[in-house]
Amino acid sequence: MKVITDRGNFQTVKILIAAKAQTAGSGSGTDLKVTEVKHGEKVVPYLTESKLPVLEVKPEKFLFSVNSAVRLLLTSTGIESDSKQIDEWLEWESSQLLPYVFPVLVNHIGHNKTDKQSDSLLQPLLTYLNTSVKNKTYLVGDSLTSADVCVFGTVYPLTSTPILKGFPELTSWIEKLSLIDAFKEAISIVTQNKGPVVFKESLLSQPAMPSPDSLTSKSTSKSSSVSSQPTESSEVEKQLTEEELNAAEKCWRDGVAKLPELRERKHPILPIKGEKNILICSALPYVNNVPHLGNIIGCVLSADVYSRYCRLRNYNSVYLCGTDEYGTATENKALEEGLTPQEICDKYNKLHTEIYDWFNISFDHFGRTTTTEQTKIVQDIFWKVYNNGHVIKDSIDQLHCDKCNRFLADRFLADRFLAGRFLADRFVSGICPMCSYDDARGDQCDGCGKLINAVELINPKCKSCTSTPTVKTTQHLFLDLPKLEPELRQHLDKAFDNGLWTHNSKVITNSWIRDGLKPRCITRDLKWGIPVPLEGYTDKVFYVWFDAPIGYISITATYTKDWEKWWKNPNEVELFNFLGKDNVPFHSVIFPCTLLGANDNFTLVKHMSATEYLNYEDTKFSKSRGVGVFGNNAKDTGIPADVFRFYLLFVRPESQDTAFSWDDFLLKNNSELLNNLGNFINRLRDSIRNILSISRLGNQMMQANKPWVLVKRTPDEKARAGSVVSLAANIAWLIGVLLQPYMPSTSEIICTQLNGNPKNMVIPTQFIPVLKTGHKIGKPSPLFQKIEASLIEEMKKKFQGKQEKSVPAKPEVKSAPANSVLPKASDSEIASITDQVTKQGEVVRELKTQKAEKSKIDKEVALLLDLKKKLSLAQGIDPATASSNKKKGKKK
Numbered sequence: 001m002k003v004i005t006d007r008g009n010f011q012t013v014k015i016l017i018a019a020k021a022q023t024a025g026s027g028s029g030t031d032l033k034v035t036e037v038k039h040g041e042k043v044v045p046y047l048t049e050s051k052l053p054v055l056e057v058k059p060e061k062f063l064f065s066v067n068s069a070v071r072l073l074l075t076s077t078g079i080e081s082d083s084k085q086i087d088e089w090l091e092w093e094s095s096q097l098l099p100y101v102f103p104v105l106v107n108h109i110g111h112n113k114t115d116k117q118s119d120s121l122l123q124p125l126l127t128y129l130n131t132s133v134k135n136k137t138y139l140v141g142d143s144l145t146s147a148d149v150c151v152f153g154t155v156y157p158l159t160s161t162p163i164l165k166g167f168p169e170l171t172s173w174i175e176k177l178s179l180i181d182a183f184k185e186a187i188s189i190v191t192q193n194k195g196p197v198v199f200k201e202s203l204l205s206q207p208a209m210p211s212p213d214s215l216t217s218k219s220t221s222k223s224s225s226v227s228s229q230p231t232e233s234s235e236v237e238k239q240l241t242e243e244e245l246n247a248a249e250k251c252w253r254d255g256v257a258k259l260p261e262l263r264e265r266k267h268p269i270l271p272i273k274g275e276k277n278i279l280i281c282s283a284l285p286y287v288n289n290v291p292h293l294g295n296i297i298g299c300v301l302s303a304d305v306y307s308r309y310c311r312l313r314n315y316n317s318v319y320l321c322g323t324d325e326y327g328t329a330t331e332n333k334a335l336e337e338g339l340t341p342q343e344i345c346d347k348y349n350k351l352h353t354e355i356y357d358w359f360n361i362s363f364d365h366f367g368r369t370t371t372t373e374q375t376k377i378v379q380d381i382f383w384k385v386y387n388n389g390h391v392i393k394d395s396i397d398q399l400h401c402d403k404c405n406r407f408l409a410d411r412f413l414a415d416r417f418l419a420g421r422f423l424a425d426r427f428v429s430g431i432c433p434m435c436s437y438d439d440a441r442g443d444q445c446d447g448c449g450k451l452i453n454a455v456e457l458i459n460p461k462c463k464s465c466t467s468t469p470t471v472k473t474t475q476h477l478f479l480d481l482p483k484l485e486p487e488l489r490q491h492l493d494k495a496f497d498n499g500l501w502t503h504n505s506k507v508i509t510n511s512w513i514r515d516g517l518k519p520r521c522i523t524r525d526l527k528w529g530i531p532v533p534l535e536g537y538t539d540k541v542f543y544v545w546f547d548a549p550i551g552y553i554s555i556t557a558t559y560t561k562d563w564e565k566w567w568k569n570p571n572e573v574e575l576f577n578f579l580g581k582d583n584v585p586f587h588s589v590i591f592p593c594t595l596l597g598a599n600d601n602f603t604l605v606k607h608m609s610a611t612e613y614l615n616y617e618d619t620k621f622s623k624s625r626g627v628g629v630f631g632n633n634a635k636d637t638g639i640p641a642d643v644f645r646f647y648l649l650f651v652r653p654e655s656q657d658t659a660f661s662w663d664d665f666l667l668k669n670n671s672e673l674l675n676n677l678g679n680f681i682n683r684l685r686d687s688i689r690n691i692l693s694i695s696r697l698g699n700q701m702m703q704a705n706k707p708w709v710l711v712k713r714t715p716d717e718k719a720r721a722g723s724v725v726s727l728a729a730n731i732a733w734l735i736g737v738l739l740q741p742y743m744p745s746t747s748e749i750i751c752t753q754l755n756g757n758p759k760n761m762v763i764p765t766q767f768i769p770v771l772k773t774g775h776k777i778g779k780p781s782p783l784f785q786k787i788e789a790s791l792i793e794e795m796k797k798k799f800q801g802k803q804e805k806s807v808p809a810k811p812e813v814k815s816a817p818a819n820s821v822l823p824k825a826s827d828s829e830i831a832s833i834t835d836q837v838t839k840q841g842e843v844v845r846e847l848k849t850q851k852a853e854k855s856k857i858d859k860e861v862a863l864l865l866d867l868k869k870k871l872s873l874a875q876g877i878d879p880a881t882a883s884s885n886k887k888k889g890k891k892k
């Protein structure tokens with residue numbers, strides 16, 4: 001890797017610290033070369049302006065966000081892992097701190113003068129930082145992270161200015177870090193030990209910093225949810241060049257001609273030679289239950305967003321899913337409901353279909369696994385794997401219920417060969433040997449979350465007849481994973497390099513292969529499954545996890561007779577799996593090994609997007625305990641599906657478990673949707689946050705230009721009003737298109753209101769105004785409705801389940817008020833204060849939008865903070881804990 005920079009560029013320090021810290025922390029750092037170029041030189045060919053420093057990751061592949069470069073260096077050697085807190089600090093640093101520090105440095109170091117205005121604008125941020133570093137060495141946790149490197153890199157040049165006077169904690173933090181070798185060495189390389197004077201030329205050669213971003217709430221502290229717009233005085237005017245003005249005019253006139261038309265979707269969609277052919281598979285939800293919101297964000301919704309995005313980019317993609325219908329869980333449900341397993345599958349497959357329809361999940365095909373295609377393909381694959389010598393026969397011990405005459409313990413099978421991860425045994429329960437929870441399952445305890453061997457259960461009972469099981473020995477078939485391991489490793493090396501894999505999917509996969517794979521049992525002594533066709537085993541069925549992923553193939557076969565074009569075409573098809581973290585090994589290790597064992601040119605996974613877990617408030621979703629919102633409940637709330645989609649995507653558990661919280665749901669709806677997005681459209685995480693950011697810019701553009709005022713003035717001003725409104729309409733169209741993957745109904749309303757051409761609903765590579773001069777828009781109407789706090793309180797009660805049995809979520813869940821230690825106020829009191837917080841938030845936002853006087857805004861912000869404290873107290877949370885929790889979990 002190469003750092004390309006100009007002499008004395010203070011931002012280079014960050015990358016160098018990260019590289020040095022990498023070597024110090026892992027022993028083997030990246031081989032990082034520093035190449036010096038002229039000040040202001042354009043290095044990245046596709047950027048219109050000079051951007052220095054940049055990290056050249058591979059030849060011609062640049063990271064031009066310094067913070068991303070730092071994050072890459074520190075995560076690639078495992079010095080730090082994904083962390084929302086670190087990301088929050090980085091976002092705050094780049095969107096708030098740096099844009100305010102930069103003009104101060106330009107004035108003090110570049111021009112050797114003081115500018116009171118820029119100095120004073122920086123004060124609140126420094127005050128916040130001063131408090132945050134009090135008695136601390138590191139901003140997040142107890143070791144060095146990118147957060148420290150990036151914040152330090154930006155503030156340390158201030159030590160040469162008088163501005164840090166009055167910030168003793170911050171000064172001492174900078175001093176502490178400066179003593180660390182990596183910091184010392186990096187500073188010495190950049191300053192050549194001449195002090196900050198070396199920054200001067202580089203500072204003066206850099207393009208003006210964009211005005212502080214309002215991507216996140218633009219408030220002093222990164223934890224407050226008060227949102228604001230940049231004040232006029234803080235904005236750095238950017239002079240447009242002649243070239244840029246000409247390009248904008250050309251784009252306005254001819255841009256739309258460059259926009260490709262949206263491709264028509266004709267089923268069945270098949271791969272096209274030479275195109276990007278994307279096969280999108282969402283994990284197949286178990287049919288035995290109604291999916292909860294965790295299932296929805298974990299697989300079908302995430303895949304839906306990607307699939308919709310692919311369509312808007314005109315990629316040749318197909319999105320498939322269906323219900324996973326075999327296995328013990330279905331048999332159990334059938335017993336519970338007095339139906340046959342097939343009746344259960346039919347009933348719940350229909351329920352799943354209705355729920356996904358309501359959530360607007362746009363499968364190209366939604367199938368199921370109890371089909372003749374599935375039986376045929378599973379047995380065919382088995383024979384190939386068997387005939388290729390990748391199946392082992394062995395005997396094992398299992399729990400057996402003599403009264404029901406059936407085996408109970410799947411887990412036992414696994415333990416002997418595999419450390420037994422993830423095998424569910426739901427026919428047996430007992431007392432957990434670890435925590436004494438009295439309803440532990442045979443595979444895992446819901447009380448303490450630990451994995452259990454069914455035979456270790458105290459007082460085990462058959463779930464259907466409650467008698468005590470005995471241990472029996474039976475013959476089973478095992479997939480010879482050790483033999484397939486070298487081929488799998490080869491495949492994974494390539495896929496990790498060329499594909500998109502979430503951090504957790506790589507970590508989980510590596511943890512499985514790190515110690516060598518073990519044979520995996522693929523048969524079960526059950527009735528409800530695909531019959532094993534091998535002589536001597538015909539009374540058994542395939543284990544559900546052997547057949548489930550093959551379901552992707554058979555579901556494709558029920559979609560098109562040409563299914564092999566997708567599934568036996570590894571060079572032209574990119575397979576993308578969406579799933580929750582517990583599903584990772586089945587998709588990255590076991591299923592690929594099955595397909596490699598079959599040796600029939602199968603398409604293997606190239607990309608994997610795995611989520612962490614979504615919890616419900618401060619607990620886990622539990623159907624049996626009635627805790628949480630399930631797919632069908634969401635519909636009954638009367639709140640539109642798009643609002644659920646928006647919120648689930650906003651809190652999508654990407655780097656750690658997150659929680660669905662009704663209070664937060666209300667705030668996000670009433671602030672982000674109603675006041676930001678809804679507000680802008682009706683004037684007329686990379687993800688939905690960027691769309692909100694575009695919408696904020698649109699709001700700012702309207703507010704700054706006030707076309708409703710201009711239109712009443714001189715002819716020139718009237719013409720400008722027209723340009724502003726046209727631009728706003730085109731921004732709204734862009735938002736409508738970009739929103740389509742996330743909130744399809746809202747997107748349709750926006751685009752219909754704008755009366756644009758549906759064929760222009762394509763995501764462009766640059767902003768193209770598609771609504772031309774003279775275009776007539778349709779009838780505007782409000783996009784979103786306010787959610788009342790009283791409704792939220794009602795929902796909380798409705799979905800809290802039987803409280804005494806609810807199972808606490810693991811402590812890492814951040815957003816719920818888990819550490820409540822104070823007495824709680826009544827629900828109606830909480831509802832009323834929540835309402836006041838929302839209203840006061842609106843007051844503050846409005847004042848900021850109007851660019852009211854600072855003292856006036858400060859007064860209202862103080863009131864808002866007081867109300868928030870009151871709300872925390874009412875919820876039984878110590879406000880100090882609440883604010884630190886918010887800090888950790890805010891950027892959801």
Ligand SMILES: Nc1ncnc2c1ncn2[C@@H]1O[C@H](COP(=O)(O)OC(=O)[C@@H](N)CCS)[C@@H](O)[C@H]1O
Nearest residue numbers: 283284285286294295298324548579580583613614
């Ligand atoms: N709480 C959760 N948060 C996020 N994702 C979750 C959560 N719980 C489960 N999941 C994922 O949902 C899908 C479907 O899960 P289900 O248990 O219904 O089905 C299966 O795991 C298998 N039938 C998949 C066979 S391909 C899954 O990806 C979970 O990881």
